[in-house]
Amino acid sequence: METPLTQHIRQDGAPLYLKEYEQTGGYEALRKAVTMQPKEIMDLVKDSGLRGRGGAGFPTGMKWSFVPMGDKAPHPKYLVANGDEMEPGTFKDRLLIEGKPHQLIEGMIISAYAIEADVAYIFIRGEYTEGSAIVQKALSEAYEAGYLGKNILGSPYSLEMHIHTSVGRYMCGEETGLLNALEGKRATPRAKPPFPQSSGLFGKPTIVNNIETLSCIPHIINNGAEWFKKLSLTGEGGTKIYGASGKVKRPGLWELPLGTTVREILIDRAGGMRDGLKLRGFLPGGASTDFLTEEHLDVNMDFTAVGKVGSRMGTGTIIVMDDKTCPVGFVHNLEYFFAQESCGWCTPCREGLPWVEKTLRSIEEGTGQMEDLDILDFHTKYLGPGNTFCALAPGAMEPLQSALKYYRDDFIKHITEKRCPWRS
Amino acid sequence: MLSEEERKEIEEEFKLYPHKQAAAIEAMKVVQKHRGWLSDESMQDLARMLEISVEDLDGVATFYNLLYRSPVGRHIILVCNSISCYILGYNEIYQALSNVLGIRFGETSPDGRFTLLPVPCLGTCDHAPAMMIDKDLHRDLTPETIGKILEAYK
Numbered sequence: 001m002e003t004p005l006t007q008h009i010r011q012d013g014a015p016l017y018l019k020e021y022e023q024t025g026g027y028e029a030l031r032k033a034v035t036m037q038p039k040e041i042m043d044l045v046k047d048s049g050l051r052g053r054g055g056a057g058f059p060t061g062m063k064w065s066f067v068p069m070g071d072k073a074p075h076p077k078y079l080v081a082n083g084d085e086m087e088p089g090t091f092k093d094r095l096l097i098e099g100k101p102h103q104l105i106e107g108m109i110i111s112a113y114a115i116e117a118d119v120a121y122i123f124i125r126g127e128y129t130e131g132s133a134i135v136q137k138a139l140s141e142a143y144e145a146g147y148l149g150k151n152i153l154g155s156p157y158s159l160e161m162h163i164h165t166s167v168g169r170y171m172c173g174e175e176t177g178l179l180n181a182l183e184g185k186r187a188t189p190r191a192k193p194p195f196p197q198s199s200g201l202f203g204k205p206t207i208v209n210n211i212e213t214l215s216c217i218p219h220i221i222n223n224g225a226e227w228f229k230k231l232s233l234t235g236e237g238g239t240k241i242y243g244a245s246g247k248v249k250r251p252g253l254w255e256l257p258l259g260t261t262v263r264e265i266l267i268d269r270a271g272g273m274r275d276g277l278k279l280r281g282f283l284p285g286g287a288s289t290d291f292l293t294e295e296h297l298d299v300n301m302d303f304t305a306v307g308k309v310g311s312r313m314g315t316g317t318i319i320v321m322d323d324k325t326c327p328v329g330f331v332h333n334l335e336y337f338f339a340q341e342s343c344g345w346c347t348p349c350r351e352g353l354p355w356v357e358k359t360l361r362s363i364e365e366g367t368g369q370m371e372d373l374d375i376l377d378f379h380t381k382y383l384g385p386g387n388t389f390c391a392l393a394p395g396a397m398e399p400l401q402s403a404l405k406y407y408r409d410d411f412i413k414h415i416t417e418k419r420c421p422w423r424s
Numbered sequence: 425m426l427s428e429e430e431r432k433e434i435e436e437e438f439k440l441y442p443h444k445q446a447a448a449i450e451a452m453k454v455v456q457k458h459r460g461w462l463s464d465e466s467m468q469d470l471a472r473m474l475e476i477s478v479e480d481l482d483g484v485a486t487f488y489n490l491l492y493r494s495p496v497g498r499h500i501i502l503v504c505n506s507i508s509c510y511i512l513g514y515n516e517i518y519q520a521l522s523n524v525l526g527i528r529f530g531e532t533s534p535d536g537r538f539t540l541l542p543v544p545c546l547g548t549c550d551h552a553p554a555m556m557i558d559k560d561l562h563r564d565l566t567p568e569t570i571g572k573i574l575e576a577y578k
């Protein structure tokens with residue numbers, strides 16, 4: 001089984017710096033890319049089937065194709081790597097940032113070349129102090145080796161690349177919130193259209209891609225679109241860094257073919273539940289995805305299959321809920337996060353999420369009433385897709401609506417018994 | 425007054441952006457690095473340097489979790505209160521910290537050593553529960569190990 005993204009990452013996670021990265025074939029893809037036309041690279045990425053790994057799964061080649069190209073295109077154009085990673089239960093990009101920084105940088109240079117960008121930013125959350133120090137060192141190495149700066153590898157192409165370390169807010173990960181943060185403003189989202197591809201950072205054409213997405217690019221250049229497609233089991237293209245956390249025997253991260261079943265991830269890799277515990281449910285890809293249960297263990301973890309059973313693959317990092325964890329407390333914890341991190345830009349989310357949070361809190365504490373379930377149902381509809389400015393609120397409703405479906409009896413038990421059955 | 429060193433570092437940041445305002449967050453980080461927090465006075469100095477109103481700058485400062493508009497202790501403890509840490513006993517970790525330090529979230533210990541703050545998922549969920557003290561990540565925490573960890577921060 002091939003694991004291009006994580007191959008050579010050390011067991012202890014210590015970074016692969018330039019020499020070692022080059023010894024493993026690093027920057028060969030860049031050498032090849034600068035002899036190609038930007039359009040060729042775009043087509044190759046399109047044909048590979050690569051879809052964004054930041055959660056929404058938008059086809060990467062297609063996204064790039066909306067950038068204005070050629071002599072008449074506005075400049076400077078920007079490429080931004082999204083390394084905010086504040087979604088609870090998501091910890092995959094950290095591995096790539098800390099373990100293989102040059103893979104990210106090489107992927108970014110090639111991607112920037114493909115859209116004829118002049119400047120690239122690596123946006124990393126502030127708490128990833130070690131990661132940003134590692135990337136900073138790797139950046140200096142790349143400049144020194146002539147992979148960055150003026151006339152890269154003797155070609156006519158030039159690119160500047162900088163790190164921006166964030167100061168903490170979930171909304172910084174949202175594509176347009178991130179652009180505002182980079183401009184030194186509050187990370188509130190922007191109205192679309194115009195889309196960032198035509199008017200993004202400082203009003204100029206901009207592409208924002210996830211760290212894992214960008215890390216795939218050198219391998220597509222080296223090995224071709226067909227190879228990339230065949231890495232996956234279900235045709236969506238590539239491998240995926242899956243993860244599991246919660247009370248499983250071996251929490252962790254594994255790069256596996258895209259479309260690997262949940263069973264293989266949770267049972268074979270994560271070792272199943274800790275002794276004495278049963279699987280009650282799981283969020284397939286971070287805090288803003290719908291619960292799935294044991295009956296979904298044989299679902300292939302890809303964008304289409306997980307969508308078909310009513311959830312999303314999201315970031316591919318599974319959060320496992322065991323039978324000794326209270327589902328109401330679990331969902332309350334998630335909604336507390338979303339309510340805190342709402343940017344306050346639009347009313348439904350700013351007002352609705354705290355209401356949801358307080359309602360869940362009272363149910364969990366044993367002071368809830370039956371009508372509260374209607375209030376929660378109401379919110380899952382009115383904070384759902386199409387009613388708010390960005391995807392934060394609809395994302396927040398995904399675990400709630402599915403919990404109300406799968407664990408309704410637990411909610412009712414809290415209300416009738418006027419206590420949390422999980423607390424002694 | 426901003427120090428010479430602070431000014432120099434901020435001017436370096438200006439070079440990375442097409443206009444000064446875009447460096448607002450970076451500039452506040454510089455001051456915070458030197459002074460620990462952002463006082464009203466330094467906000468005024470910064471606003472002047474960035475050529476924006478102090479209200480606008482404050483609007484940015486108050487939006488973000490890691491910019492501090494009131495004094496903090498010598499060390500900042502960020503405790504993850506998100507889902508995987510919640511499942512694996514965040515609550516006991518918080519209780520242990522709170523007991524040892526005699527403070528709750530948002531407070532600074534009377535000796536000025538620690539400020540205790542919650543933080544969303546630290547991206548190390550496979551080693552939950554987790555916390556950060558200054559730049560150091562501490563993982564797989566148990567209530568028993570808390571005291572020992574704190575000893576290293578004088």
Ligand SMILES: Cc1cc2nc3c(=O)[nH]c(=O)nc-3n(C[C@H](O)[C@H](O)[C@H](O)COP(=O)(O)O)c2cc1C
Nearest residue numbers: 052053054082084085086173174175209210213391
């Ligand atoms: C509230 C919110 C937070 C997000 N956080 C992140 C993040 O931390 N990292 C990320 O790559 N994408 C995040 N996204 C998704 C981005 O908006 C965007 O879709 C993604 O960066 C695009 O990259 P991709 O096409 O390579 O997946 C977030 C979205 C929302 C609504």
Ligand code: SF4
Nearest residue numbers: 343344345346349390
């Ligand atoms: S949905 Fe929430 S986070 Fe998104 S713009 Fe509205 S208030 Fe802000």
Ligand code: FES
Nearest residue numbers: 504509545546549
């Ligand atoms: S939930 Fe605590 S580190 Fe992710």
